[in-house]
Amino acid sequence: EIxxxxxxxxxxxxxxxxxxxxxxxxxxxxxxxxxxxxKPGQAPRLLMYGTSTRATGVPARFSGSxxxxxxxxxxxxxxxxxxxxxxxxxxxxxxxxFGQGTKVEIK
Amino acid sequence: xxxxVQSGAEVKxxxxxxxxxxxxxxxxxxxxxxxxxxxxxxxxxxxxxxIYPGDSDTRYSPSFExxxxxxxxxxxxxxxxxxxxLKASDTAMYYCVRHSNSxxxxxxxxxxxxxxxxxxxx
Numbered sequence: 001e002i003x004x005x006x007x008x009x010x011x012x013x014x015x016x017x018x019x020x021x022x023x024x025x026x027x028x029x030x031x032x033x034x035x036x037x038x039k040p041g042q043a044p045r046l047l048m049y050g051t052s053t054r055a056t057g058v059p060a061r062f063s064g065s066x067x068x069x070x071x072x073x074x075x076x077x078x079x080x081x082x083x084x085x086x087x088x089x090x091x092x093x094x095x096x097x098f099g100q101g102t103k104v105e106i107k
Numbered sequence: 108x109x110x111x112v113q114s115g116a117e118v119k120x121x122x123x124x125x126x127x128x129x130x131x132x133x134x135x136x137x138x139x140x141x142x143x144x145x146x147x148x149x150x151x152x153x154x155x156x157x158i159y160p161g162d163s164d165t166r167y168s169p170s171f172e173x174x175x176x177x178x179x180x181x182x183x184x185x186x187x188x189x190x191x192x193l194k195a196s197d198t199a200m201y202y203c204v205r206h207s208n209s210x211x212x213x214x215x216x217x218x219x220x221x222x223x224x225x226x227x228x229x
Contacts, residue, residue: 043219043221044152046207046215046219049207050215089152091213091215098153101152
């Protein structure tokens with residue numbers, strides 16, 4: 001099973017600042033990585049797939065990069081609605097696995 | 108509109124059986140992989156398994172193989188997750204998900220159902 005490790009566990013950021021979230025895979029997953037955003041009491045929402053393609057309706061301030069085992073989600077200028085938990089997800093191998101999540105909180 | 112609407116919250120006792128549902132609409136149910144994701148209280152996301160309703164091909168994550176049954180009824184565009192004997196450790200939110208693209212096996216999950224909270228307590 002591929003283990004997905006996200007860092008940091010919690011990221012404290014002021015509105016308007018940049019946030020950089022990391023995700024590492026224990027084996028190469030090519031570009032088969034997605035990111036999801038989950039707010040309290042809500043289902044997760046797809047943000048990014050194929051490492052760097054934004055899902056429909058996702059603002060341009062979200063960007064993804066990486067390949068192989070190292071991946072990054074960047075939020076260029078945090079808005080109030082971006083404070084949430086973010087999960088990475090590999091869909092290259094079975095079983096599909098998720099990172100443990102990074103909580104982005106208001107500083 | 109593409110939607111996955113799940114059945115309501117359940118409260119069960121250990122040892123009881125349960126089947127929760129996920130009704131799909133707005134897309135061709137038989138052409139997309141449908142999956143189930145578990146989220147235990149305060150924890151992260153775990154993929155339990157997926158099914159292709161077109162031919163009922165089903166894949167289980169090793170942690171869930173033999174613990175649950177995933178099925179689908181093409182006639183009513185509904186997927187199911189079933190337990191024969193619940194345990195307290197099955198207490199969690201369960202989300203149904205669809206693969207983002209028709210027929211793709213290597214794919215992200217979009218959309219997600221609203222979730223079904225299952226509570227197992229004596």
